[in-house]
Amino acid sequence: MKRRANSSSSSTFSKDMEFEEYMAARQPSLLRTAYLLTGDRHAAEDLVQTALAKLYLSWEKVQRRDLVDGYVRRIMVNENNSLWRRPWKRNEVPTGEVPERRAVAPEQDHGESSALWDFVQTLPKRQRAVIVLRYYEDLTEAETAEVLGISVGTVKSQASRAVASMRLRVHTQPILNRDTEEER
Template sequence: MSARAPVRRAEEVSVVETDQAPPRGRSERRDAEFTEYLAARQAALLRTAYLVCGDRDQAEDVLQTALAKLYLSWDKVRDRGAIDAYVRRIVVNETTSAWRRPWHRRERATDRLPETAVHHDQYDDGGSAALWDVVRSLPPRARAVVVLRYYEQLSEAETAQTLGISVGTVKSQSNRALRMLRERTPDHLHPREEER
Protein backbone atom coordinates (compact mmCIF):
# COMPACT_ATOMS: atom_id res chain seq x y z
CA MET A 1 0.00 0.00 0.00
CA SER A 2 2.82 2.42 0.79
CA ALA A 3 4.29 1.82 -2.69
CA ARG A 4 1.04 2.97 -4.31
CA ALA A 5 0.63 6.15 -2.23
CA PRO A 6 3.37 8.14 -4.02
CA VAL A 7 1.91 7.13 -7.39
CA ARG A 8 -1.49 8.49 -6.40
CA ARG A 9 0.01 11.74 -5.16
CA ALA A 10 1.89 12.23 -8.42
CA GLU A 11 -1.32 11.60 -10.37
CA GLU A 12 -3.22 14.06 -8.17
CA VAL A 13 -0.56 16.73 -8.67
CA SER A 14 -0.60 16.34 -12.43
CA VAL A 15 -4.40 16.59 -12.48
CA VAL A 16 -4.32 19.75 -10.38
CA GLU A 17 -1.69 21.32 -12.61
CA THR A 18 -3.67 20.41 -15.74
CA ASP A 19 -6.91 21.82 -14.28
CA GLN A 20 -5.29 25.13 -13.27
CA ALA A 21 -3.16 25.73 -16.35
CA PRO A 22 -4.34 28.66 -18.51
CA PRO A 23 -5.57 27.92 -22.02
CA ARG A 24 -2.70 27.66 -24.49
CA GLY A 25 -3.72 30.70 -26.54
CA ARG A 26 -3.95 32.94 -23.46
CA SER A 27 -0.55 31.82 -22.21
CA GLU A 28 1.08 32.49 -25.57
CA ARG A 29 -0.56 35.91 -25.78
CA ARG A 30 0.64 36.76 -22.26
CA ASP A 31 4.20 35.67 -23.13
CA ALA A 32 4.13 37.72 -26.34
CA GLU A 33 2.88 40.83 -24.49
CA PHE A 34 5.49 40.42 -21.75
CA THR A 35 8.30 39.88 -24.30
CA GLU A 36 7.19 43.00 -26.19
CA TYR A 37 7.20 45.00 -22.95
CA LEU A 38 10.70 43.74 -22.09
CA ALA A 39 12.06 44.64 -25.51
CA ALA A 40 10.73 48.18 -25.17
CA ARG A 41 11.47 48.95 -21.50
CA GLN A 42 14.22 46.69 -20.13
CA ALA A 43 17.13 49.04 -20.85
CA ALA A 44 15.41 52.04 -19.25
CA LEU A 45 14.37 49.98 -16.23
CA LEU A 46 17.94 48.72 -15.81
CA ARG A 47 19.22 52.31 -15.82
CA THR A 48 16.69 53.23 -13.15
CA ALA A 49 17.59 50.17 -11.05
CA TYR A 50 21.29 51.04 -11.38
CA LEU A 51 20.71 54.60 -10.24
CA VAL A 52 18.62 53.46 -7.28
CA CYS A 53 21.06 50.69 -6.25
CA GLY A 54 24.35 52.35 -7.15
CA ASP A 55 25.80 49.00 -8.23
CA ARG A 56 25.37 47.39 -11.64
CA ASP A 57 25.39 43.77 -10.41
CA GLN A 58 22.85 44.49 -7.69
CA ALA A 59 20.74 46.46 -10.19
CA GLU A 60 20.64 43.47 -12.53
CA ASP A 61 19.64 41.17 -9.66
CA VAL A 62 16.98 43.55 -8.38
CA LEU A 63 15.56 44.12 -11.86
CA GLN A 64 15.49 40.38 -12.55
CA THR A 65 13.50 39.86 -9.35
CA ALA A 66 11.16 42.72 -10.24
CA LEU A 67 10.56 41.37 -13.73
CA ALA A 68 9.94 37.87 -12.38
CA LYS A 69 7.33 39.28 -9.99
CA LEU A 70 5.81 41.28 -12.84
CA TYR A 71 5.59 38.18 -15.02
CA LEU A 72 3.84 36.22 -12.28
CA SER A 73 1.22 38.95 -11.89
CA TRP A 74 1.03 40.01 -15.56
CA ASP A 75 -2.59 38.89 -15.95
CA LYS A 76 -3.60 40.80 -12.80
CA VAL A 77 -2.28 44.17 -14.04
CA ARG A 78 -5.33 46.04 -15.25
CA ASP A 79 -3.73 49.39 -16.06
CA ARG A 80 -1.03 48.66 -18.64
CA GLY A 81 0.11 52.29 -18.39
CA ALA A 82 1.14 51.73 -14.76
CA ILE A 83 3.49 48.81 -15.40
CA ASP A 84 6.64 50.95 -15.17
CA ALA A 85 5.47 52.38 -11.84
CA TYR A 86 4.80 48.85 -10.57
CA VAL A 87 8.32 47.70 -11.58
CA ARG A 88 9.94 50.82 -10.08
CA ARG A 89 8.13 50.16 -6.81
CA ILE A 90 9.44 46.59 -6.73
CA VAL A 91 12.98 47.81 -7.54
CA VAL A 92 12.92 50.30 -4.65
CA ASN A 93 11.46 47.73 -2.23
CA GLU A 94 13.97 45.05 -3.24
CA THR A 95 16.86 47.51 -2.89
CA THR A 96 15.67 48.52 0.57
CA SER A 97 15.29 44.87 1.56
CA ALA A 98 18.81 44.12 0.35
CA TRP A 99 20.22 46.82 2.62
CA ARG A 100 18.49 45.23 5.59
CA ARG A 101 19.85 41.73 5.01
CA PRO A 102 22.56 40.63 7.47
CA TRP A 103 24.98 39.46 4.77
CA HIS A 104 25.06 42.98 3.36
CA ARG A 105 26.29 44.37 6.67
CA ARG A 106 29.06 41.73 6.79
CA GLU A 107 30.64 42.86 3.51
CA ARG A 108 34.02 44.49 3.91
CA ALA A 109 35.70 46.98 1.64
CA THR A 110 39.15 46.08 0.33
CA ASP A 111 41.95 48.03 -1.28
CA ARG A 112 42.16 45.59 -4.15
CA LEU A 113 39.40 45.57 -6.73
CA PRO A 114 38.44 42.41 -8.59
CA GLU A 115 39.15 42.36 -12.29
CA THR A 116 35.88 43.05 -14.06
CA ALA A 117 34.79 44.68 -17.25
CA VAL A 118 33.92 48.33 -16.69
CA HIS A 119 30.62 49.58 -18.07
CA HIS A 120 30.48 53.18 -19.34
CA ASP A 121 27.36 54.75 -20.76
CA GLN A 122 28.01 55.97 -24.30
CA TYR A 123 26.62 59.45 -23.67
CA ASP A 124 28.82 60.08 -20.62
CA ASP A 125 31.61 62.60 -21.11
CA GLY A 126 32.99 61.90 -17.64
CA GLY A 127 31.27 64.76 -15.85
CA SER A 128 28.01 62.93 -15.32
CA ALA A 129 29.86 59.83 -14.10
CA ALA A 130 31.50 61.95 -11.42
CA LEU A 131 28.14 63.50 -10.57
CA TRP A 132 26.50 60.07 -10.24
CA ASP A 133 29.32 59.08 -7.87
CA VAL A 134 28.11 61.93 -5.65
CA VAL A 135 24.49 60.77 -6.01
CA ARG A 136 25.52 57.23 -5.05
CA SER A 137 27.00 58.61 -1.83
CA LEU A 138 23.49 59.54 -0.65
CA PRO A 139 21.61 57.25 1.75
CA PRO A 140 19.44 54.70 -0.12
CA ARG A 141 16.07 56.41 0.47
CA ALA A 142 17.39 59.86 -0.48
CA ARG A 143 19.02 58.39 -3.59
CA ALA A 144 15.72 56.74 -4.57
CA VAL A 145 13.88 60.06 -4.21
CA VAL A 146 16.48 61.89 -6.34
CA VAL A 147 16.42 59.24 -9.05
CA LEU A 148 12.63 59.06 -9.23
CA ARG A 149 12.04 62.84 -9.02
CA TYR A 150 14.85 64.18 -11.19
CA TYR A 151 16.02 61.33 -13.42
CA GLU A 152 12.68 59.59 -14.01
CA GLN A 153 10.93 62.99 -13.76
CA LEU A 154 8.06 61.67 -11.67
CA SER A 155 5.83 64.12 -9.84
CA GLU A 156 5.99 64.35 -6.06
CA ALA A 157 2.74 62.36 -5.84
CA GLU A 158 4.03 59.63 -8.20
CA THR A 159 7.29 59.43 -6.27
CA ALA A 160 5.39 59.16 -2.99
CA GLN A 161 3.20 56.40 -4.39
CA THR A 162 6.19 54.48 -5.77
CA LEU A 163 8.08 54.67 -2.47
CA GLY A 164 5.03 54.17 -0.27
CA ILE A 165 5.57 57.43 1.62
CA SER A 166 3.70 60.72 1.90
CA VAL A 167 4.14 63.67 -0.46
CA GLY A 168 5.45 65.72 2.48
CA THR A 169 8.15 63.10 3.08
CA VAL A 170 9.11 63.25 -0.60
CA LYS A 171 9.46 67.04 -0.34
CA SER A 172 11.57 66.93 2.81
CA GLN A 173 13.74 64.05 1.50
CA SER A 174 14.23 65.93 -1.81
CA ASN A 175 15.30 69.10 -0.01
CA ARG A 176 17.64 67.19 2.29
CA ALA A 177 19.11 65.20 -0.62
CA LEU A 178 19.66 68.30 -2.74
CA ARG A 179 21.35 70.04 0.18
CA MET A 180 23.67 67.05 0.65
CA LEU A 181 24.38 66.99 -3.09
CA ARG A 182 25.31 70.70 -3.06
CA GLU A 183 27.65 70.11 -0.13
CA ARG A 184 29.26 66.98 -1.60
CA THR A 185 29.60 68.07 -5.24
CA PRO A 186 33.16 69.11 -6.15
CA ASP A 187 33.56 72.71 -7.32
CA HIS A 188 34.43 71.74 -10.90
CA LEU A 189 31.03 70.02 -11.27
CA HIS A 190 28.93 72.97 -10.03
CA PRO A 191 26.98 74.66 -12.85
CA ARG A 192 28.14 78.08 -11.66
CA GLU A 193 31.74 77.01 -12.42
CA GLU A 194 30.81 76.41 -16.08
CA GLU A 195 29.36 79.93 -16.40
CA ARG A 196 32.68 81.60 -15.47
Protein backbone atom coordinates in the same frame (compact mmCIF):
# COMPACT_ATOMS: atom_id res chain seq x y z
CA MET B 1 -11.97 19.28 -22.49
CA LYS B 2 -9.65 19.82 -25.37
CA ARG B 3 -11.12 23.24 -26.09
CA ARG B 4 -10.43 24.35 -22.55
CA ALA B 5 -6.83 23.22 -22.82
CA ASN B 6 -6.43 25.04 -26.12
CA SER B 7 -8.03 28.23 -24.87
CA SER B 8 -5.92 28.03 -21.71
CA SER B 9 -2.72 27.52 -23.69
CA SER B 10 -3.79 30.28 -26.08
CA SER B 11 -4.37 32.59 -23.12
CA THR B 12 -0.98 31.68 -21.66
CA PHE B 13 0.66 32.24 -25.03
CA SER B 14 -1.02 35.64 -25.34
CA LYS B 15 0.05 36.55 -21.78
CA ASP B 16 3.61 35.48 -22.52
CA MET B 17 3.74 37.43 -25.77
CA GLU B 18 2.36 40.56 -24.12
CA PHE B 19 4.84 40.26 -21.27
CA GLU B 20 7.76 39.68 -23.66
CA GLU B 21 6.79 42.78 -25.64
CA TYR B 22 6.67 44.84 -22.46
CA MET B 23 9.99 43.44 -21.28
CA ALA B 24 11.75 44.05 -24.61
CA ALA B 25 10.51 47.63 -24.74
CA ARG B 26 11.18 48.58 -21.11
CA GLN B 27 14.17 46.50 -20.00
CA PRO B 28 16.85 49.08 -20.94
CA SER B 29 15.06 51.81 -19.01
CA LEU B 30 14.47 49.53 -16.03
CA LEU B 31 18.13 48.50 -16.07
CA ARG B 32 19.17 52.16 -16.00
CA THR B 33 16.88 52.83 -13.04
CA ALA B 34 18.17 49.74 -11.23
CA TYR B 35 21.77 50.83 -11.81
CA LEU B 36 21.01 54.26 -10.42
CA LEU B 37 19.46 52.65 -7.35
CA THR B 38 22.24 50.11 -6.75
CA GLY B 39 25.34 51.73 -8.21
CA ASP B 40 26.49 48.35 -9.51
CA ARG B 41 25.87 46.86 -12.94
CA HIS B 42 25.60 43.25 -11.75
CA ALA B 43 23.35 44.13 -8.82
CA ALA B 44 21.21 46.17 -11.22
CA GLU B 45 20.83 43.19 -13.56
CA ASP B 46 19.82 40.99 -10.62
CA LEU B 47 17.37 43.62 -9.41
CA VAL B 48 15.70 43.91 -12.83
CA GLN B 49 15.53 40.13 -13.16
CA THR B 50 13.87 39.81 -9.75
CA ALA B 51 11.44 42.63 -10.49
CA LEU B 52 10.48 41.18 -13.88
CA ALA B 53 10.02 37.72 -12.37
CA LYS B 54 7.67 39.15 -9.74
CA LEU B 55 5.86 41.15 -12.41
CA TYR B 56 5.42 38.04 -14.57
CA LEU B 57 3.86 36.15 -11.68
CA SER B 58 1.27 38.89 -11.22
CA TRP B 59 0.94 39.92 -14.89
CA GLU B 60 -2.68 38.73 -15.14
CA LYS B 61 -3.59 40.75 -12.03
CA VAL B 62 -2.26 44.03 -13.41
CA GLN B 63 -5.44 45.88 -14.28
CA ARG B 64 -4.03 48.98 -15.95
CA ARG B 65 -1.16 48.37 -18.32
CA ASP B 66 -0.35 52.10 -18.34
CA LEU B 67 0.69 51.82 -14.67
CA VAL B 68 3.06 48.86 -15.10
CA ASP B 69 6.22 50.99 -15.04
CA GLY B 70 5.32 52.44 -11.66
CA TYR B 71 4.55 48.98 -10.34
CA VAL B 72 7.92 47.62 -11.51
CA ARG B 73 9.79 50.63 -10.10
CA ARG B 74 8.07 50.03 -6.78
CA ILE B 75 9.17 46.39 -6.85
CA MET B 76 12.75 47.46 -7.60
CA VAL B 77 12.87 50.05 -4.81
CA ASN B 78 11.39 47.58 -2.31
CA GLU B 79 13.73 44.79 -3.38
CA ASN B 80 16.75 47.09 -3.25
CA ASN B 81 15.79 48.28 0.23
CA SER B 82 15.11 44.76 1.51
CA LEU B 83 18.43 43.59 0.09
CA TRP B 84 20.23 45.86 2.54
CA ARG B 85 18.23 44.39 5.42
CA ARG B 86 19.58 40.90 4.78
CA PRO B 87 22.25 39.87 7.31
CA TRP B 88 24.74 38.49 4.77
CA LYS B 89 24.77 41.83 2.92
CA ARG B 90 25.95 43.67 6.04
CA ASN B 91 28.98 41.38 6.23
CA GLU B 92 30.17 42.16 2.71
CA VAL B 93 33.54 43.85 2.49
CA PRO B 94 34.25 46.34 -0.32
CA THR B 95 37.03 45.16 -2.62
CA GLY B 96 38.30 48.52 -3.74
CA GLU B 97 37.59 47.72 -7.38
CA VAL B 98 36.03 50.58 -9.27
CA PRO B 99 32.76 49.63 -11.01
CA GLU B 100 32.46 50.17 -14.72
CA ARG B 101 30.99 53.51 -15.72
CA ARG B 102 28.77 54.12 -18.70
CA ALA B 103 30.49 55.77 -21.59
CA VAL B 104 29.86 59.49 -21.97
CA ALA B 105 31.18 61.55 -24.84
CA PRO B 106 34.01 63.73 -23.46
CA GLU B 107 32.55 66.88 -24.96
CA GLN B 108 29.34 66.27 -23.00
CA ASP B 109 30.70 65.41 -19.57
CA HIS B 110 33.78 67.35 -18.39
CA GLY B 111 33.67 65.11 -15.29
CA GLU B 112 30.49 66.65 -13.87
CA SER B 113 28.24 63.61 -14.20
CA SER B 114 30.84 61.35 -12.62
CA ALA B 115 31.36 63.70 -9.68
CA LEU B 116 27.62 64.23 -9.29
CA TRP B 117 26.98 60.50 -9.35
CA ASP B 118 29.63 60.05 -6.64
CA PHE B 119 27.66 62.49 -4.47
CA VAL B 120 24.36 60.72 -5.19
CA GLN B 121 25.90 57.38 -4.17
CA THR B 122 26.72 58.74 -0.69
CA LEU B 123 23.12 59.77 0.05
CA PRO B 124 20.97 57.69 2.41
CA LYS B 125 18.93 55.10 0.48
CA ARG B 126 15.59 56.93 0.73
CA GLN B 127 17.09 60.23 -0.48
CA ARG B 128 18.94 58.39 -3.25
CA ALA B 129 15.71 56.70 -4.37
CA VAL B 130 13.91 60.07 -4.45
CA ILE B 131 16.75 61.69 -6.45
CA VAL B 132 16.92 58.78 -8.91
CA LEU B 133 13.18 58.75 -9.53
CA ARG B 134 12.68 62.54 -9.59
CA TYR B 135 15.72 63.68 -11.56
CA TYR B 136 17.11 60.66 -13.41
CA GLU B 137 13.76 59.04 -14.23
CA ASP B 138 12.04 62.45 -14.50
CA LEU B 139 8.96 61.43 -12.50
CA THR B 140 6.71 64.02 -10.91
CA GLU B 141 6.59 64.40 -7.14
CA ALA B 142 3.25 62.58 -7.08
CA GLU B 143 4.56 59.70 -9.22
CA THR B 144 7.68 59.42 -7.06
CA ALA B 145 5.53 59.37 -3.92
CA GLU B 146 3.35 56.62 -5.38
CA VAL B 147 6.33 54.47 -6.40
CA LEU B 148 7.98 54.80 -2.99
CA GLY B 149 4.76 54.56 -1.00
CA ILE B 150 5.35 57.86 0.78
CA SER B 151 3.60 61.23 0.80
CA VAL B 152 4.34 64.03 -1.66
CA GLY B 153 5.54 66.11 1.29
CA THR B 154 8.08 63.42 2.17
CA VAL B 155 9.29 63.37 -1.44
CA LYS B 156 9.76 67.15 -1.30
CA SER B 157 11.59 67.07 2.03
CA GLN B 158 13.83 64.14 1.04
CA ALA B 159 14.67 65.80 -2.29
CA SER B 160 15.37 69.09 -0.54
CA ARG B 161 17.67 67.45 2.01
CA ALA B 162 19.47 65.47 -0.69
CA VAL B 163 20.00 68.52 -2.89
CA ALA B 164 21.19 70.59 0.09
CA SER B 165 23.62 67.84 1.06
CA MET B 166 24.98 67.59 -2.48
CA ARG B 167 25.27 71.39 -2.78
CA LEU B 168 27.28 71.49 0.43
CA ARG B 169 29.59 68.79 -0.90
CA VAL B 170 29.95 70.52 -4.26
CA HIS B 171 30.92 73.78 -2.56
CA THR B 172 33.39 72.16 -0.16
CA GLN B 173 34.96 69.88 -2.77
CA PRO B 174 36.78 72.64 -4.71
CA ILE B 175 38.16 74.00 -1.41
CA LEU B 176 39.58 70.59 -0.57
CA ASN B 177 41.10 70.32 -4.03
CA ARG B 178 42.74 73.76 -3.74
CA ASP B 179 44.18 72.88 -0.33
CA THR B 180 45.73 69.69 -1.62
CA GLU B 181 47.13 71.47 -4.68
CA GLU B 182 48.70 74.20 -2.51
CA GLU B 183 50.36 71.59 -0.30
CA ARG B 184 52.18 70.09 -3.30
